[in-house]
Amino acid sequence: MSQTLTENQTSAATTTTVEHWIDGASASGASDRTGPVYNPAQGVETKRVRFASTEDVDLAVQAAARAFPAWRDTSIAKRQQVMFRFRELLNARSGELADILTSEHGKVTSDAAGEIARGLEVVELACAMPGYTKGEYSENVSTGIDVYTTRQPVGVVGIISPFNFPAMVPLWFFPLAIATGNTVVLKPSEKDPSASVWLAKLMQEAGLPDGVLNVVHGDKVAVDALLHHPTVRSISFVGSTPIAQYIYSTATANGKRVQALGGAKNHMLVLPDADLDLAADAAVNAGFGSAGERCMAISAVVAVDSVADELVDKIAERMSRLTTGDGTRGCDMGPLITREHRDKVAGYLDVAASDGATVVVDGRDPEVDGEPDGFWLGPTLVDKVPTSSAVYRDEIFGPVLSIVRVDGYEDGLDLINSSRYGNGTAIFTNDGGAARRFQREVTVGMVGINVPIPVPVAYHSFGGWKDSLFGDAKAYGPRGFDFFTQEKAITSRWLDPSHGGLNLGFPQHD
Numbered sequence: 001m002s003q004t005l006t007e008n009q010t011s012a013a014t015t016t017t018v019e020h021w022i023d024g025a026s027a028s029g030a031s032d033r034t035g036p037v038y039n040p041a042q043g044v045e046t047k048r049v050r051f052a053s054t055e056d057v058d059l060a061v062q063a064a065a066r067a068f069p070a071w072r073d074t075s076i077a078k079r080q081q082v083m084f085r086f087r088e089l090l091n092a093r094s095g096e097l098a099d100i101l102t103s104e105h106g107k108v109t110s111d112a113a114g115e116i117a118r119g120l121e122v123v124e125l126a127c128a129m130p131g132y133t134k135g136e137y138s139e140n141v142s143t144g145i146d147v148y149t150t151r152q153p154v155g156v157v158g159i160i161s162p163f164n165f166p167a168m169v170p171l172w173f174f175p176l177a178i179a180t181g182n183t184v185v186l187k188p189s190e191k192d193p194s195a196s197v198w199l200a201k202l203m204q205e206a207g208l209p210d211g212v213l214n215v216v217h218g219d220k221v222a223v224d225a226l227l228h229h230p231t232v233r234s235i236s237f238v239g240s241t242p243i244a245q246y247i248y249s250t251a252t253a254n255g256k257r258v259q260a261l262g263g264a265k266n267h268m269l270v271l272p273d274a275d276l277d278l279a280a281d282a283a284v285n286a287g288f289g290s291a292g293e294r295c296m297a298i299s300a301v302v303a304v305d306s307v308a309d310e311l312v313d314k315i316a317e318r319m320s321r322l323t324t325g326d327g328t329r330g331c332d333m334g335p336l337i338t339r340e341h342r343d344k345v346a347g348y349l350d351v352a353a354s355d356g357a358t359v360v361v362d363g364r365d366p367e368v369d370g371e372p373d374g375f376w377l378g379p380t381l382v383d384k385v386p387t388s389s390a391v392y393r394d395e396i397f398g399p400v401l402s403i404v405r406v407d408g409y410e411d412g413l414d415l416i417n418s419s420r421y422g423n424g425t426a427i428f429t430n431d432g433g434a435a436r437r438f439q440r441e442v443t444v445g446m447v448g449i450n451v452p453i454p455v456p457v458a459y460h461s462f463g464g465w466k467d468s469l470f471g472d473a474k475a476y477g478p479r480g481f482d483f484f485t486q487e488k489a490i491t492s493r494w495l496d497p498s499h500g501g502l503n504l505g506f507p508q509h510d
């Protein structure tokens, strides 16, 4: 590391601390624990972030609890006005947010813009909240008696998000939670925490009352404080499978409703009749976008043997044109989130070699348009990966694309269905019958047909099956509105003088 970088690292580390956002203001909290935030393309620590204590989390929960009654009772029209203003502000100032994402996560500017666009979709869905939460009405179920259901907010809700989409994942949840009248405590990833605070400040600018959206930073201490806090009524979690499982079991044991989205290992099945150029483009985009740090990334291309050689050549040729470097310099792919993660991902190449796979493109020593100390790993392709290898089984979460060869459709389907994960999958084929069979038979929550990353639009819900989702509550879309509201059924009878007045007996079915 150069002398200049060392000086930058020291001075930057002592100047900026990312604070909590509690009750509409910056808050340091009582804990003096902090963690590092890096610029992954420079490989230097640029900020520190507060790590909340249990007491700090309690302050945020109390602020949310105080804000709840007034926000719940704020008319739908006024809540919507806040969401519409937020949507306008976010649209107008998305460049600022993109810069934050690139500087703390490392993703290239175009990936940052894409992340914000997908988050904005959910804000727009939140603006359409009244249409999703209208309730139901049955008139005259018995003489003079009506039954209707309303949907009401659940109260203070907790959101815990991962590092890989520091803006989009919070946006999957808090706009719907707030539009439906809840108040929020958000605990973003400690690795790239600034986007959440920026979003909370923008909500305040949009007219959100103080205390409705709070942000606390930290690690397991902060998460556990939310999971055990009696005032927190629900938990929305996105992250790795072991933590999702822990969140689900702990929060449900504490009586909370939980949506816990976990890790993934997404397969793309390529049949012999597929358009191989389309499939190769898709594999490269879906494998290496955001440096493979996406829960919907394709990490295993399942190629039918008869076309596998040709497909591998096409993928390798496209990879040779990808540029890796600083996300602000127009490159295709940025760095990984931390040095430890980069080293862990790179370590899978040794495993690949010892397990008998063929490393076709080795990204360990990439040509980089950026600082030498960045957390770099170039696009990597491994062919003939045995399904017993950890390279196939583990969620690597980096720019490593595996090719697994199969005999045909049945073999490929069995492989995908035997995975513990079931987040996303794709089939590439020109056979409509095969595609239709696949969509019916595959045990995965989100399926693409000639579409490699089938992230549903905001008005369809997002979530996987098996170890990719604990519980049954998907994110956003109709299921998101369900999650953030509780249904109340009302049976009602009113005095009707023309029928001789109010009868207080039990309803008769006549």
Ligand code: NAD
Pocket: 160, 161, 162, 163, 164, 165, 169, 187, 188, 189, 190, 218, 219, 220, 223, 224, 238, 239, 240, 241, 243, 244, 261, 262, 263, 264, 294, 295, 395, 397, 423, 464, 468
């Ligand atoms: P992670 O599980 O390490 O962290 C997620 C959150 O949990 C963070 O806020 C973190 O502070 C907290 N956390 C970490 N360890 C904890 C512990 N021991 N106890 C309590 N809380 C803890 O995940 P990550 O590395 O930030 O994100 C990457 C993972 O998220 C990948 O597995 C990816 O597939 C997954 N992910 C899934 C989806 C989805 O929709 N299914 C979307 C994005 C990311």
